[in-house]
Amino acid sequence: MTIFVVDMRFERIIEGKDHLWAVRDMAKPKNELALLFDTWNDMEYLMQFFIDNFSDLKDRFHIERISDAIEDTLDDAEQLERLILDIPFTDNLDELFKPLGTMDMSVRELAREKARNWDRSGHASWLRVYAIRLEENVFVITGGAIKLTRTMQERPHTKEQLDKLNSCRQFLISNGVFDADSFIDLRKEDI
Amino acid sequence: MGTRAVEFLESHQSGEQSTFASDAQWRRENASWLKRSRSVALAIINFMQENNLTRNDVAERLKVSPQYVSKILSGKVNFSFKTIAEIEERLGVDCFQAAACV
Numbered sequence: 015m016t017i018f019v020v021d022m023r024f025e026r027i028i029e030g031k032d033h034l035w036a037v038r039d040m041a042k043p044k045n046e047l048a049l050l051f052d053t054w055n056d057m058e059y060l061m062q063f064f065i066d067n068f069s070d071l072k073d074r075f076h077i078e079r080i081s082d083a084i085e086d087t088l089d090d091a092e093q094l095e096r097l098i099l100d101i102p103f104t105d106n107l108d109e110l111f112k113p114l115g116t117m118d119m120s121v122r123e124l125a126r127e128k129a130r131n132w133d134r135s136g137h138a139s140w141l142r143v144y145a146i147r148l149e150e151n152v153f154v155i156t157g158g159a160i161k162l163t164r165t166m167q168e169r170p171h172t173k174e175q176l177d178k179l180n181s182c183r184q185f186l187i188s189n190g191v192f193d194a195d196s197f198i199d200l201r202k203e204d205i
Numbered sequence: 206m207g208t209r210a211v212e213f214l215e216s217h218q219s220g221e222q223s224t225f226a227s228d229a230q231w232r233r234e235n236a237s238w239l240k241r242s243r244s245v246a247l248a249i250i251n252f253m254q255e256n257n258l259t260r261n262d263v264a265e266r267l268k269v270s271p272q273y274v275s276k277i278l279s280g281k282v283n284f285s286f287k288t289i290a291e292i293e294e295r296l297g298v299d300c301f302q303a304a305a306c307v
Contacts, residue, residue: 024214029226079254080251081254084247
């Protein structure tokens, strides 16, 4: 479900740089990226998350100890944080973010994209940062998730992130950031 | 002068500064003791899973409030030796060993 928002606020992630922004819900204390990393560093939140999603963890990643999953998440969050803030990615985000689905590969602007720690050793990273690519090396982060399933549509917490991506994209289109005549409906693909 | 997209984002700013970089800096500067605090929390989480215990069960055993257990489990507590010793005695979890192994 795409929620149509009349106003949306943004925050620049690194002072003096125009390339990375995050959505800020003014009812929350921080922007989406800062909140995301707060939750990924909150072990009690992570414990409850992995208890609630234990079957996905076990079936897809073959991990049965909650503490192992938490440890992996903390390590991965630290590495992803560095990828976002440190060079070379901070100056070349097109290397860090990849299109979310095949339909996003065909749009040149306002594509929905995901970042993760692509080179993680051991199992693939389950941490995702989601963003809209406005143009070359300019991204707006809408949120993120721990993705333990193949598609985002399979679980409410990842489906919610998909809705946030679509809402942000719709807001940007309706405000003329992108030519509406070229609009492609990206909401029908399983990703 | 920014591009059209950047100009749009600038005209829709929240008016507040992002805390992401400063939060990350805090985590880096405090990484050394945070790792030890996290190891203690991980040892307790292991104990909880192995014994099928809830946060309230642990609070009862430690004779503290469930809110205090939440604090311990957050992985952001600068524990005193006294607190560590009490957790070890009441839960039978080797916290010193866990913290030393990082």
